[in-house]
Amino acid sequence: MDTIQAATTWQTATVVGITDETVRTKTFRLRLERPTPHRAGQHYVVRLTAPDGYTASRSYSIASPPDGDPEIELTVERLEDGEVSGFLHDVVQPGDELEVRGPIGGWFVWEGATPALLVGGGSGVVPLMAMLRLARRTGRTDLVRLVVSVRSPDDLYYAGELPGPETTIVYTRRTPPGVVRPPGRLTVADLSAAFDPAATAYVCGSAGFANAASDLLLDAGVPPAGIRVERFGPTGG
Numbered sequence: 001m002d003t004i005q006a007a008t009t010w011q012t013a014t015v016v017g018i019t020d021e022t023v024r025t026k027t028f029r030l031r032l033e034r035p036t037p038h039r040a041g042q043h044y045v046v047r048l049t050a051p052d053g054y055t056a057s058r059s060y061s062i063a064s065p066p067d068g069d070p071e072i073e074l075t076v077e078r079l080e081d082g083e084v085s086g087f088l089h090d091v092v093q094p095g096d097e098l099e100v101r102g103p104i105g106g107w108f109v110w111e112g113a114t115p116a117l118l119v120g121g122g123s124g125v126v127p128l129m130a131m132l133r134l135a136r137r138t139g140r141t142d143l144v145r146l147v148v149s150v151r152s153p154d155d156l157y158y159a160g161e162l163p164g165p166e167t168t169i170v171y172t173r174r175t176p177p178g179v180v181r182p183p184g185r186l187t188v189a190d191l192s193a194a195f196d197p198a199a200t201a202y203v204c205g206s207a208g209f210a211n212a213a214s215d216l217l218l219d220a221g222v223p224p225a226g227i228r229v230e231r232f233g234p235t236g237g
Helices: 003-007 083-090 122-138 188-192 207-219
Strands: 011-022 025-032 043-049 055-061 071-077 097-104 116-121 144-150 167-171 200-206 227-232
Touching: 003 097, 011 071, 025 083, 025 097, 043 071, 043 083, 055 071, 055 083, 055 122, 071 083, 071 122, 116 122, 116 207, 122 144, 122 200, 122 207, 122 227, 188 207, 200 207, 207 227
Parallel strands: 116 144, 116 200, 144 167, 200 227
Antiparallel strands: 011 025, 011 097, 025 071, 043 055, 043 097
């Protein structure tokens, strides 16, 4: 089955591991029935079907890098009254099976061979983490810079792995001990320090964050054609 056909066909994925990222976020490691190569930045759709036939589906970005592994990782934030995220957080256990479809997406992807400035807000860091992991796995961290905006240390995804010389963490509400930058919103200076004129910027987060970050990148001198944006809108969870 080719990639295009796989992206339009539902398959079974077995949950082989669940990791707490924050108090409201978990990463689900899934073993695919029909493994399909994915690209950093793509996503899968997860579908739930009730006994009466009612279905609910949501899209979740892939956090794991492209590496030929038959397993993928999806990081899911639990939303208030979220049908799918609530079920995943409260009910799903290792060994359970889920219906998934993907990988999906061909524009917001990074192949690992060109400079990239990654800018994420909150859960928007998930597809960017796949890109960072790809760079680290292939020894090309010189190509990427990741700037993440989070409210506090408790809200930081992948806290044990994300920090490094390629990353900048901007805390908007509360900082951990030892951080010199005072809490506050992302600024042009935060992005300018990480900007490579040859880089493509990948922005991911809520609509408000994505719009604000895009404006800051333009102010920092990034041309509009050099900015790719993925917005997370309200979906009911």
